[in-house]
Amino acid sequence: xxxxxxxxxxxxxxxxxxxxxxxxxxxxxxxxxxxxxxxxxxxxxxxxxxxxxxxxxxxxxxxxxxxxxxxxxxxxxxxxxxxxxxxxxxxxxxxxxxxxxxxxxxxxxxxxxxxxxxxxxxxxxxxxxxxxxxxxxxxxxxxxxxxxxxxxxxxxxxxxxxxxxxxxxxxxxxxxxxxxxxxxxxxxxxxxxxxxxxxxxxxxxxxxxxxxxxxxxxxxxxxxxxxxxxxxxxxxxxxxxxxxxxxxxxxx
Numbered sequence: 188x189x190x191x192x193x194x195x196x197x198x199x200x201x202x203x204x205x206x207x208x209x210x211x212x213x214x215x216x217x218x219x220x221x222x223x224x225x226x227x228x229x230x231x232x233x234x235x236x237x238x239x240x241x242x243x244x245x246x247x248x249x250x251x252x253x254x255x256x257x258x259x260x261x262x263x264x265x266x267x268x269x270x271x272x273x274x275x276x277x278x279x280x281x282x283x284x285x286x287x288x289x290x291x292x293x294x295x296x297x298x299x300x301x302x303x304x305x306x307x308x309x310x311x312x313x314x315x316x317x318x319x320x321x322x323x324x325x326x327x328x329x330x331x332x333x334x335x336x337x338x339x340x341x342x343x344x345x346x347x348x349x350x351x352x353x354x355x356x357x358x359x360x361x362x363x364x365x366x367x368x369x370x371x372x373x374x375x376x377x378x379x380x381x382x383x384x385x386x387x388x389x390x391x392x393x394x395x396x397x398x399x400x401x402x403x404x405x406x407x408x409x410x411x412x413x414x415x416x417x418x419x420x421x422x423x424x425x426x427x428x429x430x431x432x433x434x435x436x437x438x439x
Contacts, residue, residue, distance in 0.1 A: 269414075280425065289314040295413055300316035314358040369382060372408070
């Protein structure tokens with residue numbers, strides 16, 4: 188649900204990729220419209236009358252506002268700079284080698300796939316991906332059985348290597364990267380791998396495998412951890428390919 192924001196917070200709304208229309212349809216004050224809703228429904232929210240107006244559009248309708256927009260910002264800062272750089276490095280490397288990648292992520296919430304897809308020519312290198320956030324989704328799409336669920340004790344390098352291997356075999360990609368972590372803000376248990384900021388990453392290829400686990404150091408900041416998980420995963424992909432592990436058949 189989108190909420191009203193005071194005018195002093197407009198820079199934050201711009202960072203989040205909102206569109207500020209010229210007038211609210213309720214009281215003629217500046218209104219905020221989330222760009223993520225413009226395909227079918229737009230919610231106009233503003234800071235004076237505290238009301239929401241919903242404008243339904245048909246799936247094929249152009250974007251319409253009640254008045255011409257005076258300020259617009261369509262998420263030009265996505266992906267975040269560090270994530271964008273990591274994705275571009277991996278995508279360029281894959282294009283150069285004429286190779287492909289698939290993704291099995293959990294706590295990153297789709298950011299790894301989104302970052303790769305934001306690079307030019309992504310269709311040449313990206314085979315597909317899954318966001319396997321729940322244990323049920325892993326049974327449905329990642330080859331898990333109830334036995335895997337019963338033994339589950341949080342994210343581990345072996346766990347994400349298994350997810351990556353399954354997705355790679357299904358999508359026939361050169362590589363697959365698996366990620367699972369604890370984004371926070373609360374811990375899911377007492378062990379290290381259940382504390383906010385912990386993430387496990389693995390990259391698998393035809394001849395080798397590389398796994399890493401680390402703590403982001405970002406504490407219980409859920410959104411920052413999710414971005415850091417995605418950045419870390421892409422950096423491990425880059426390390427795996429450039430170190431020669433993919434060609435030598437190493438398991439690290």
